[in-house]
Amino acid sequence: MANDILKLDNQICFPLYAATREMTKRYRPLLDELNLTYPQYLVLLVLWETDRISVKALGERLFLDSGTLTPMLKRMEARGLLKRTRSKQDERVVEVALTEQGKQAETKATQIPLKFLQQTQLDEEDFIQLKRILAKMLDQIEES
Amino acid sequence: MANDILKLDNQICFPLYAATREMTKRYRPLLDELNLTYPQYLVLLVLWETDRISVKALGERLFLDSGTLTPMLKRMEARGLLKRTRSKQDERVVEVALTEQGKQAETKATQIPLKFLQQTQLDEEDFIQLKRILAKMLDQIEES
DNA sequence: ACCAATTAAATTGCGTGCAATTTAATTGTA
DNA sequence: TACAATTAAATTGCACGCAATTTAATTGGT
8 A cells, every 4th residue: 555544553543443342342241231231321320420410411421412312211211210301490401310220220330340340451550541541532522 | 429430430431432432523524525434434444455355354354243344335335435246265255345436535535544633632642652552452352 | 572593302314333143155074 | 975063244133323304492682
């Protein structure tokens, strides 16, 4: 090839893309026990921190829009994990809140990050660097 | 919350997941000019390096299986970018090769990584670190 | 108070990803 | 040489992601 700039191994986005999918693949067996997909697990992570949150705020937190969230939240509601309610103050807003079942899932979920980290042999230093760089990237994106 | 281990900001996989999607979002306007999706662009990157490759080998390179690749390659074939041919030596194998149009797209594509890097203000050091850590992660995954 | 502009979700449509299964070809072994 | 085991793609089915549009509610300016 004329110039190496188009070589797969010289791209930054490809390893990011590939690593993300391989990571979520490692989560899958852990999440299967809770009958959750990875994005659904992320929704629960947010709700365990902040129960009762609007779809919009949830979307801002996870960088997802209503086109993704609405059907996903409906599936989670059908499973009895959460409740979707129109806000009384502003009828445009839908608020999401955990059910008892959704709250109880947190206990089980505590095992997941631990088990996950056990099989990820990144040393402490790389782990910290990776988080720092990704956080920087996401900051820049939020600003722009 | 009882323990911080479930906090979204303490997860490593979430920023990876979010950053990947934000990065591909930045590619989109660039790829729109070539009428390509990001995964399709990845397929072309491989083919520009190695024209004529089996679906299996392509999948190993991109960490994708036939369930994803077959319909995607068919769409790309319909667009006239590549040709899918059953191997004569082994009829199970389908080989993918660029058409003239697919080859010519490389010239246009050269602009893409440059334009992309211009809007990604990661400093050199972070960029190198990120690539190194992601490569390490992917190596570990391939081994296991 | 009117009404255009804005905003939040929902909807539509399409392209991935991927597990699981199926189909067809090849290989290894008795 | 049969034929079970393996292998490569294709197929099926479901859950995202996201652009674009629509619907319904609210806000802001006159």
